[in-house]
Amino acid sequence: MPETLSDWLSYLESLHPKTIALGLERVAQVKQRLNLNPEFPVIVVGGTNGKGSVCAMLEAVLHAAGYKVGCYTSPHLLDFNERVRIAKQQASDAELCASFEAIEHSRGDIPLTYFEFGTLAAMQCFIEHKVDVSILEVGLGGRLDAVNVFDADVAVVTSVDIDHIDYLGDTREQIAFEKAGIFRQGRVAICADSDVPLALRAHAEKIGAELWCVASEFGFEVLSHVHGAGAQQWNYHSQVGLRNALPIPALRGAFQLHNASAVLAALDALKERLPVSMDAVRRGLVEVQLAGRFQFVPGTPTLILDVAHNPHAARSLAQNLASLPPAKTYAVFAMLKDKDMAGVVEALKDQIDVWLVAGIAAPRGATAKELAQVLREASVQGEIVTFENTAAALLHACKVVAETDRIAAFGSFYTVAEVMQARKLRVG
CATH class of the missing domain: 3.40.1190.10 (Mur-like, catalytic domain)
Structure with a gap:
């Protein structure tokens, strides 16, 4: 036992x-x-x-x-x-x-x-x-x-x-x-x-x-x-x-x-x-508190965590981002391949300026290459950069963003969990 x-x-x-x-x-x-x-x-x-x-x-x-x-x-x-x-x-x-x-x-x-x-x-x-x-x-x-x-x-x-x-x-x-x-x-x-x-x-x-x-x-x-x-x-x-x-x-x-x-x-x-x-x-x-639902992490630049992993949730996230003051937005983005990746991208593409795309090391995880292809097929306007994992994408974002920019990490519970681990954040 x-x-x-x-x-x-x-x-x-x-x-x-x-x-x-x-x-x-x-x-x-x-x-x-x-x-x-x-x-x-x-x-x-x-x-x-x-x-x-x-x-x-x-x-x-x-x-x-x-x-x-x-x-x-x-x-x-x-x-x-x-x-x-x-x-x-x-x-x-x-x-x-x-x-x-x-x-x-x-x-x-x-x-x-x-x-x-x-x-x-x-x-x-x-x-x-x-x-x-x-x-x-x-x-x-x-x-x-x-x-x-x-x-x-x-x-x-x-x-x-x-x-x-x-x-x-x-x-x-x-x-x-x-x-x-x-x-x-x-x-x-x-x-x-x-x-x-x-x-x-x-x-x-x-x-x-x-x-x-x-x-x-x-x-x-x-x-x-x-x-x-x-x-x-x-x-x-x-x-x-x-x-x-x-x-x-x-x-x-x-x-x-x-x-x-x-x-x-x-x-x-x-x-x-x-x-x-x-x-x-x-x-x-x-x-009330709930990790990973349009959650703002204290500090600069602004870091937003959202487990949005389907088009309905992505539309809600897009609406929430649009309601914020204008700022250059970097996406730390990773998804599971059995989700509607194209639908999520379509919902959010007008709110993102730079896509930092990562793979998820899980049986259902999409690779960064697969996700980047979905972004290209959706004709996103922003730059696309691929990374092996979410932690690497976040590290890059933190190096290149200005204080007035923001980072939005989304696409799955895995994505948010890896960002939380990288930043040594706790739930609750």
């Missing part, structure tokens, strides 16, 4: 022939053997982009309200422990190893993937710690994702766009059907995408979920020119009530108010079991 967390993770990676094996039957059997039946409310968060932001804001607000919160997210940037947090603290190596050992003893000959092991271990930790509420982020899709083995008391779909087409389908409606699989009969289902897919509405109606959509059952308005130039607040409204004069979330980006309003809708849905004061909402929105 493995002893250290590192040994366990190596062992889990070797267990299942596929990194991704969708389906609930295997993981449901092991869940039953472990008797993992949470008595606390479960919030499940799915969507193409914005899942991490919604989980982080929910965690911050509920923590500020005095609840012991269990939060399970993926993937991690630097350490596996980031995935499992209790009361805003990462689970220890010892706790995770103990959970993995219990799962290994219980599963018998049932094969589980790395993600399925992690999902069961997270819930085991939450039950062990007697949390007041758990937040579970869907890994892929929803309907057949391991997280969906736990019934959501409220389910949130942040956005629906094209990604993971090999698993979820190549149309927005097909993908919406997969994401709507986290909805449950008689419970509130929330959609923060302003263009609600028909398949999502149809599934909610078919199973008898109570669907709340942004700009319909809940919504928000930005209040400008409050307390002087540049300061902003916003109002939230829903069928349940109003929350006015709220601070703009500490997470930067154009879509964060959509995400924040979905958070408040989820809290409205659970208000009988988990009442949350206005003070807790304000504190949570101001204090």
